[in-house]
Structure formats: structure tokens, C-alpha cells
Amino acid sequence: MNNLNDTLPSLMDRATENLEPVSTDLLDRTVQQGLRLRRRRTTLLSVTGAGAVLATAGLVAGGIQLLGTPSEASVSGTPVPIVTPTPLAKPAAGTPQQALATLKRLIAAPGRTLSEPTVHGSAKGGFIGASYLVDDGNGASLVEVMLSADGTANPCFGGGPGCTTNPDGSSMYSSSDEPEYSDARNEQYGVFLNRVELSYPDGRYIGLVNYNGPAEKGIKHTRAKPLFTAAQLATMARSKTWKFPAATAVKPSTTDKPSANRKGR
């Protein structure tokens, strides 16, 4: 078998020559998902641009007020709104290991066993994540967390179902018993999830997802419902102990990392 490098192309070609997608609507689903991503990106860039304009306007207005006289201000008769520029995300040095440690602290409890810790992402890369399998005796349940600080992951731009705005300006997206698949695969695997996504005005984002099984895809569920409710996940998300990665500039990506947000399948 010394000539595998010569025969591998043929083997791969033959092994896949009759393979075709199972779904007849793959193209339609792809276009719909792509359009959703495009709309989200367009909205994000619009909001970012508007924010920059408002921030500039605020600085100019502030400058006018500083330079102007009180009499001039009274003559105008119209208060000049001072827009305080939203501060950029605070420099932070959250690491995947810190995210894992925080997650562990928040989900650990008597009677629960935690296993298979994983981490992914990097502070430099702009996002970090971690996960655990938690078992309370009723079946393993995967819990994942994703943190970023560049504002690109907020699912609540423009509001929408499942979104609420908090007094501090943050927005919370919450979803319960969401099926993993939107096709027949969900009957096969029976995977459901609870999910929350908390987005702060400065761009920090934290998403927590909990499944009713040990994996997101391809493995049958092990319990009727995810271990943690959306409300419990929301409480975890609001914890002040999360360390976020440093903010990265919002710019179009050529590699387009997959979003943490769910999409229709």
C-alpha cells in the first residue's frame, strides 16, 4: 500500500461519485439562511455607522457648548442634545479557561456530575467558549457558553420575538424547547435546547445553550428536557463573574466564522 498517495484521489472520487444531497430544498434553505445573515450584518453595520455619527454629533455639540456663551445658548432656545458616545467594550482578558471555570462554578451543585470539559476560541480571536456535560442522575445534558465583545452576535437588533430590553440597556434573547433540527432528524434524535443570549450596549455578548442530551447533533437525546431552564440560563448569563474577550473591530470577514446563533435547518 505504498502508492496510496497515487490512488487516494481515485478512491475518494469513486467513494463519492454517486453521492447527492438528501434534501431537495438544500439550495432554498441555504439562500434563506444567507439572506438572514446578510440582513443581520447589514443591520449591524447600519447601527454601528449610526452610532459613530451620533457619537461625532455628540462631541461636536459638546464642543459648541463648551465654546459657546450662556447667552448664545439661551438665544437659540433649543436645547442641544448631548449624545454621550457609548464607550467601546472595556479591555478584558477573558480566556477560554476562565470561561470554563466560571461555567463550572455556575452549574455545579450537589448531585450533579460534570464531565468532558471543552474550550474553544481565544481572546485574540475575539470569541471564547466552553462546555460541560452535566448529569443530575436523569441523563447527560450539554451546556455551552460563548462570549464575545465585538457586538456582532446580538440577535436582538431590531427587537423581535423572544427579545427583551433590560433597564441597563442590555437585551436578552430567550428560547425554550427549541428543536435542534427543523426536519425529520429531530424525530430521530429528539434533541431540544434552551437558549439565552445576553447582549450589552458596549458590544459584550454571552450566549448559553443547554441541550437535553450529550451533544448538539447526531446523538439521541438522553432526557426529556434540558437540565437548565431558560430562566436559569438567563441568571447565569447575568453573572458578573464572566470575563469577556477583548473587543475586536467590526469588519467583514473573509473566513466567516459560523455564528453562535441558531439557524433554521
Add this chain to the structure above:
Amino acid sequence: MAGTGDFEEFARAGIPRLYRTAWLLTGDRHHAEDLVQDTLANMLKTWARIDNPGAYARTAMARTFISQRRRRSWSERPTAELPEQVARVGDVELRMALREALGELAPLDRAVLVLRYFEDRSVEQVALDLGKNASAITTRTARALDRLRVVLGDNAVQLIAH
């Protein structure tokens, strides 16, 4: 769906080949569909700025695959799968054997082999695709081939002879 005409034309023509590549990467039909969908949907998002969609799709798919594997989303191994639309019995054996063998490799090594031997990319091109240097790709290729030889064992001769 205004403004997606060119994209849809590209996607319609490209999906069959992309799906085969995706299957080699994932070893599973449903995951392959998901990978194709994710890859193309992300391309639609920035479609106007993509100069070479074919090359972009290959690169994006490999990177998406590796990234998703890192995120543990697809950590499970495929279970039994019924063959579909198979012309010859030999194809089934070959497909199953190749899937099992590729499944023994790390995602990055798997991507290297698929890009090198299925997509016929050069070492330098694969290095650029995956953000590695050429020597690393060469090393990984040799290591992955060694592993495949071990896993395939005596079956390899029979598979090639089919």
C-alpha cells in the same frame, strides 16, 4: 430573493461537488448538508465581494469544518448509515471503508487530505487555505497517509482493485 440570482446559479451548479467534499470531511450525509449550507450561506452574506467563488467555497468549507469541529458541535462519530443511490456493491464497501479510515484522522489532517487529493490543491494552496505553512502541510499529509495505510490495512488493495 432579489439580488441572489448569480449566487443561486453558482450554488445550484456547485452543490453536488461541494456536497461530495463535505461528505469526505464529515463522513455523514446530514452533516455534509449542514456544512454545505453553512458555507454557502456565509458566502451569500458577502457575495458581492467574492472574486473567485469556487476557490472561496473550498477554502471556506475546510475552515468551517475545522472550526466547527473545534467547537465540538460534531464530535460524535457517524452511526450506521444506509447506502443511497449506489451503483455497485464495491462502492458501498469503499465508501464505508474510506469513511471509517478518514474518521480516524484529526479534522485538520482530514481537511488536508481532502483538499490535496480530492480537490487537487497543491501543498502551497492548501497551506494558504488552512493558514499553515507548507512544511506543516507536507508533514501532516505524510502522517495522515501513514495513518490511512494502517487503518485500511489489507483492505486497501482490494478496494483499489475494485
